[in-house]
Amino acid sequence: MKRTPLASVPAWNAYAAVGNLPAPIINEPALPLVSIVTPSFNQGRFIAATVRSVLQQDYPNIEYWLIDGGSSDETFDVLAQFAGDARLHVIREPDRGQADAINKGWARCHGDVLAWLNSDDELLPAAIRTQVAALNANPAAAAVYADALYTDPAGKPIRPLYGRPYHPLTLLRLEIPAQPTVFLRREAVAMLGPLDITRRYSMDSDYWARLARHAPMAQTQALVATYRLHGMSKTVRSPAGFYDEWLAIAQRFFAAPGLPDALRDARAAVLADIYAAMANLEAQAGRFGNTLRYLAYGLSLAGLRPRMLKLPLTLLDRLLPLGLAGRAGTLWGSIRRRRKTAWDS
Numbered sequence: 001m002k003r004t005p006l007a008s009v010p011a012w013n014a015y016a017a018v019g020n021l022p023a024p025i026i027n028e029p030a031l032p033l034v035s036i037v038t039p040s041f042n043q044g045r046f047i048a049a050t051v052r053s054v055l056q057q058d059y060p061n062i063e064y065w066l067i068d069g070g071s072s073d074e075t076f077d078v079l080a081q082f083a084g085d086a087r088l089h090v091i092r093e094p095d096r097g098q099a100d101a102i103n104k105g106w107a108r109c110h111g112d113v114l115a116w117l118n119s120d121d122e123l124l125p126a127a128i129r130t131q132v133a134a135l136n137a138n139p140a141a142a143a144v145y146a147d148a149l150y151t152d153p154a155g156k157p158i159r160p161l162y163g164r165p166y167h168p169l170t171l172l173r174l175e176i177p178a179q180p181t182v183f184l185r186r187e188a189v190a191m192l193g194p195l196d197i198t199r200r201y202s203m204d205s206d207y208w209a210r211l212a213r214h215a216p217m218a219q220t221q222a223l224v225a226t227y228r229l230h231g232m233s234k235t236v237r238s239p240a241g242f243y244d245e246w247l248a249i250a251q252r253f254f255a256a257p258g259l260p261d262a263l264r265d266a267r268a269a270v271l272a273d274i275y276a277a278m279a280n281l282e283a284q285a286g287r288f289g290n291t292l293r294y295l296a297y298g299l300s301l302a303g304l305r306p307r308m309l310k311l312p313l314t315l316l317d318r319l320l321p322l323g324l325a326g327r328a329g330t331l332w333g334s335i336r337r338r339r340k341t342a343w344d345s
Helices: 010-015 044-055 075-082 098-107 127-137 168-172 186-192 203-212 239-255 267-284 288-302 306-319 324-338
Strands: 034-040 062-068 088-092 113-116 143-151 157-161 183-185 217-228
Touching: 010 098, 010 186, 034 044, 034 098, 034 127, 044 062, 044 075, 062 075, 062 098, 075 088, 098 113, 098 203, 113 127, 113 186, 127 143, 127 183, 127 217, 157 217, 157 324, 168 203, 168 239, 168 267, 183 186, 186 203, 203 217, 203 239, 217 324, 239 267, 267 288, 267 306, 288 306, 306 324
Parallel strands: 034 062, 034 113, 062 088, 143 217
Antiparallel strands: 113 183, 143 157, 143 183
16 A cells, blocks of 8 residues: 655645655554654653653554754753664754644654654553554544543653543533544544644644534543643643633634534533633632633623532632542543533533
């Protein structure tokens, strides 16, 4: 079977691959090639664990691109230990941000299945094999996602992040999918084209919302990746940027022509849930004025929503750091992971 880089697809013309690309290594022709991209910039303290988690997978056909925007830390000293692995290809050049780096990598990919793994996250053992099997078991799905594990800066587990059953509204509420667990069919990525580089914080949510207009995702009930929380991650460092993009993504989704009424009618409730998530994050940070403001926005849109019930626990955690809100979220996620509830529709 002839394998061409994604840049050969018309939707990817803006990212035409440069030069002669190395041929992928296929050890088992009966299985699809999986291409993974890691965008990297000054994450030297985490990059070895990330790269090792991909190269030590028990899957035979892996193509791995690491796209670095010009790190000035120890990244390239660390990467030297992997120089002998022909599956890993490293590009070091300036880029226009994380989404641009991922696009550069994907454009070079030959895979039947594509994913990206941020430079501070890791794949868990058998992750690729698990997600390829899930795609094979769900032929109508354009992508699959699974459960993730929050870890601290040292990689110590904090709590699981359980996926919920797929529904476009669950996606827009930011409940699914955990980004490092997502594996997409080449056909879906070829159709959608590149990630939107104007999304600096939520390029993943934007991509899933675009995908939801065309085909569903499928849920895998397994832990397949870690999601590292640390002070320099954008998730922790720049909440306001995420807020603006979450709202813009949802507004664009609901404004799209041809959207079924059953989805369009949920606009107010979904926006209220996004505001509730924002209120909880502001409460965690101790910004109580913003907490009340976002809560008021949510209540004005759709009244009391289940997600708002987490706020008292978040506020209590500010006084007594018992992790009650996180534990409650994990419990609720484990319940909804296995069955669809009225809130999903």
